[in-house]
Amino acid sequence: MAFRLRLVPDVTNWDFFKHQTLTLGASALMVIASLVFVLTMGLNFGIDFRGGTTIRTESTQATDVGEFRAALAPLNLGDVSITEVFDPAFGADKHVAMIRIQAQDGDEAITPEITQAAEEALKSVDPTVVFASVESVGPKVSGELISTAVYSVLAATVAILFYIWLRFEWQFAVGAVAALVHDVVVTVGIFAAFQIKFDLTIIAALLTIIGYSINDTVVVFDRLRENLIKYKMMPLREVMNLAVNETLSRTIMTSGTTLIALICLLVLGGDVIRGFVFAMTWGIVVGTYSSVFVAKNIVLMIGLDRNKKPKDGGSAFFTEDPEKQAAEAAKGTK
Structure with a gap:
């Protein structure tokens, strides 16, 4: 039965x-x-609703989201979202991630100084990482x-x-x-x-x-x-x-x-x-x-x-x- x-x-x-x-x-x-x-x-609006900057990173090493997050934490950038991007067209040595950082102090985008500081912080855990693109989402959007x-x-x-x-x-x-x-x-x-x-x-x-x-x-x-x-x-x-x-x-x-x-x-x-x-x-x-x-x-x-x-x-x-x-x-x- x-x-x-x-x-x-x-x-x-x-x-x-x-x-x-x-x-x-x-x-x-x-x-x-x-x-x-x-x-x-x-409501505690995220980057989608408050505006901010999206950074596309590329690296020849595998992306470790936890290490990236820990490296950016000392910069006190507020709401930071890090996601890996997967595409069948990527080669074995191409690893892509999207980093989204909230607008700082009412500005539409993070300043070049903050962008440079973020890049240096990430290079400390992955020397091969580069910022392929940096785009901003303003308050109007x-x-x-x-x-x-x-x-x-x-x-x-x-x-x-x-x-x-x-x-x-x-x-x-x-x-x-x-x-x-x-x-x-x-x-x-x-x-x-x-x-x-x-x-x-x-x-x-x-x-x-x-x-x-x-x-x-x-x-x-x-x-x-x-x-x-x-x-x-x-x-x-x-x-x-x-x-x-x-x-x-x-x-x-x-x-x-x-x-x-x-x-x-x-x-x-x-x-x-x-x-x-x-x-x-x-x-x-x-x-x-x-x-x-x-x-x-x-x-x-x-x-x-x-x-x-x-x-x-x-x-x-x-x-x-x-x-x-x-x-x-x-x-x-x-």
Whole structure:
């Protein structure tokens, strides 16, 4: 007999609405606290949003990012990002790295003196290193990147709102978007609270979180719609609870396996991707939470027109009048 891992029982009957005031209150409190952190403390923007200088280095020796970082540390250059560049066209003796240094004291670019000091520091660990190019990103470009990042998150949210509205009902769309706003705001808030570097990779993480969270929410909503057709006499709250219980195993397995991979990357991935992986890890946790405790609760608060035909052309969501149901059934037998 084959072994099958079960994180939750096959059949559960947990009441996810038992503490709905507490769970919704906690979500509202986290959103408010996150907004306060962002407005009072601000975000610790990285080079992408603050401007700075990008240096391309070339060397005949293998690049050691740790040694490069240690060599530049005494210069107190602030936010420094070092990444290796790999290209199949590179020869065996060509090793390339990109060094990004934040703008110094409001200047658009680092001064020639700082550039020379950085080159001498790197030559102390790799005498063959040369600066192939030095490029600067000014405040204007950084401001455009911030605007583009905000617009991309808003566009993704609006597109999802439109999709859910067409696929389900407008009440579902409101619940799904409320959950997405909850996830994004709380994730940004944690970055503001702990002053973790916020750059374009975090925007990529936010967009990924939006996609992951809405996928989980749609699974619950799809099962909810099926159950609304199947259990017409069951109260809406119980139908919602049943839908979450029926999809709980899938939710736990999907989130759990994703978190295993992310935690491994968080511990072993290094500084370059740590911010991105942290955002993803936190986002998966709050995204799963919002799918179970936020999205459906918002729909329950708004309510559904249970006599309305669903958009897939099936039966009515819910018919409260048993006599009306019996009359409709009698018509169908004639």
